Amino acid sequence: MRAWRIVLVVVVVLGGLFVAADRIAVSVAQNKAAERAQATEGLDHRPKVTIKGFPFLTQAAFGKLDDVSIKAEDIAAGGGGKTLRIATFQADLHGVKFSNGYRTAIADSADGEAFITYADLSKAAPPGVTVSSAGTAADGKAMVKLTGSIPGIDAKISVLSEVTVQGADVIGLHAQKLPKELTALGLEDNVRQQIDFQSQLTHLPAGISLTAVTPTADGISVAAGGKHVTLAS
Known part of the structure; x- marks a missing residue:
């Protein structure tokens, strides 16, 4: 799913910012990651990135973020030559560990949800x-x-x-x-x-699979999740 590619971009940017974490406030890191995701994926709306847990510098020092949440809107997805618009997308990443000079990122677990209108x-x-x-x-x-x-x-x-x-x-x-x-x-x-x-729904990271579909009054909610999810390598 193209929505998950946004997750990949955010994680890669956060990894790079770890190198200078002692000079960068968490709010700046969140904004930089969101800007890069918007530019890389050509999004009309900037996604919202939230780094949870305190303190941020301690997490950075150990090369692992406790929790990161990502929210985005109006994403083109699909496969087989067909485009399917995702109205909203949110993902929660838990235990994101960086290695190999911050070029590799693996989450202990990740789950997300995409909403598609009728x-x-x-x-x-x-x-x-x-x-x-x-x-x-x-x-x-x-x-x-x-x-x-x-x-x-x-x-x-x-x-x-x-x-x-x-x-x-x-x-x-x-x-x-x-x-x-x-x-x-x-x-x-x-x-x-x-x-x-x-x-x-293409471009899911390794370790992520669709888990359930729930119809609502306005559309369907598609859930995905997994463990030991490779976000960047």
């Missing part, structure tokens, strides 16, 4: 398909609503689709039931090719 998810969906909220599913499954016209079929459909993590960096939407008038005509495979789809 409007942006619809842009990544097959042509003519719109994604919207499906409310709360009685069986606890993460569901959204798909509506639209099917190319080659003179019909509009509205179905519930389950959203799941289908790999380390892939989320997928799979319709639960199709209209009987379509399945009765033997068109299920044809329709599913038009409405079931996947979206890849």
